[in-house]
Amino acid sequence: MRMRVIFVLLVAINMAFAVTAEAQKIETKLGLYVTAKEAYDMWRADPDEVKILDVRTLVEYVFVGHPPMVFNIPAFFQTHRWDADREMFAMEPNPEFVAQVRKWAQAGDTILVTCRSGERGAMAVNLLAEAGFTNVYNIVDGMEGGLVKDPDSVFNGRRMKNGWQNSGLPWTYEINLDQVWIPEKFKAAIEQVEKIPNTEN
Numbered sequence: 166m167r168m169r170v171i172f173v174l175l176v177a178i179n180m181a182f183a184v185t186a187e188a189q190k191i192e193t194k195l196g197l198y199v200t201a202k203e204a205y206d207m208w209r210a211d212p213d214e215v216k217i218l219d220v221r222t223l224v225e226y227v228f229v230g231h232p233p234m235v236f237n238i239p240a241f242f243q244t245h246r247w248d249a250d251r252e253m254f255a256m257e258p259n260p261e262f263v264a265q266v267r268k269w270a271q272a273g274d275t276i277l278v279t280c281r282s283g284e285r286g287a288m289a290v291n292l293l294a295e296a297g298f299t300n301v302y303n304i305v306d307g308m309e310g311g312l313v314k315d316p317d318s319v320f321n322g323r324r325m326k327n328g329w330q331n332s333g334l335p336w337t338y339e340i341n342l343d344q345v346w347i348p349e350k351f352k353a354a355i356e357q358v359e360k361i362p363n364t365e366n
Contacts, residue, residue, distance in 0.1 A: 190283070190284045190287065191283035191284060191286070191287045191303055191305045192287060193287050193290040193291055193294065193301075193303050194290070194291050194294045194295075195290060195294050195299070195300075195301055195302075197290075197300070197301065197302040197303065198302060198303050198305050199277060199302050199303075199304055199305070200304070200305060200306055200327065200332075201279070201304055201306050201307070201308075201310075201327065201328055201329040201332050201334060202332050202334065204217065204277045204279070204302070204304045204329075205232075205329075205332075205334045205335075207275075207277065208234060208277065211275075212234070214274075214275060215275045215277065216236065216269075216270055216274055216275065216276045216277070217232060217234055217235040217236070217276075217277045217278075217279065217304075218235065218236055218237075218238060218266065218269075218270075218276050218277070218278050218279070218289075219231055219232070219235040219236065219237045219238075219279050219280070219308070220237075220238065220239060220240035220241075220262075220278055220279070220280050220285055220286060220289040221237070221239060221279075221280050221281060221285070221308065222239050222241070222242060222243050223237065223239060223345065224243070225281065225308075226345070227338070227340065228338075229281075229308065229309065230308075230330065230336045230337060230338050231308065231336060231337065232279070232308075232329055232334065232335065232336050232337075233335055233336070233337045233339070233341075235279065235344065236269055236344045236345075236346070237344060237345045237346060238259075238262060238265045238266055238269065238346040239259050239262070239346070240258070240259055240262050240280075240285055240288060240289035240292065241256035241257060241258055241259060241285060241288075242256065242257050242258075242259055243256060244256065244257050256285075261348065262289070262292060263292055263293065263296045265346050266293060266296075266298075267296070269346075270298075272296075272297045272298050272299060273298075273299055273300060274298075274300065275300045275302075276293070276298065276300065276301045276302070277301075277302045277304055278290050278293075278301060278302065278303055278304060279304040279307050279308055279329065280304075280307045280308070281307045281308055281309050281324070282306065282307040282308075282309055282310060282311060282324060282328065283303060283304065283305045283306060283307045286303045286304055286305075286307060287303050290302070290303045304329075306326075306327035306328045306329075306332075307328055307329070308328055308329045308330060308336075309324035309328045309329075309330055309331075310324050310326045310327040310328020310329075310330070310331045310332075311324065311326040311327060311328070
């Protein structure tokens, strides 16, 4: 009986540490948090004053989809360098992130930050807090939500817990170029391509 009690206690302690570790990944210096549903309700209540910032990569924004009212400025870029510890391709910071957000919003504006699942959102919020932004919330479940952790489920390992897409909130694949940050070096390249005459006819 005593061994059973000890085992149950150890499992509970491990679960508590796991939950704490997950929670720490989405904590921010400002301590302002909302779920995707709460973020949508905040925006609907005051769409002229509440801004939603998507800090995922452009590829995620385009191919995974996005809320129709968000502005996309990536906080990090995907690299081709493999991170064996995290079993994923490493990310690197966007050196222009804060400067671009400053062009889009004021330091006192209400900004709700989303990423895939809350972790990059927290890092982006912290970068903005260090730059003097004071009213920036992390959307803790992000666009895709958390992983299903149930080996008996056909959805095991998929991001189907909470998140913008799983909460019945509006999202789209349509692109509004006025809501996407494009680095100047790429704008110049795009302009050059657009000047090339179309010889097909």
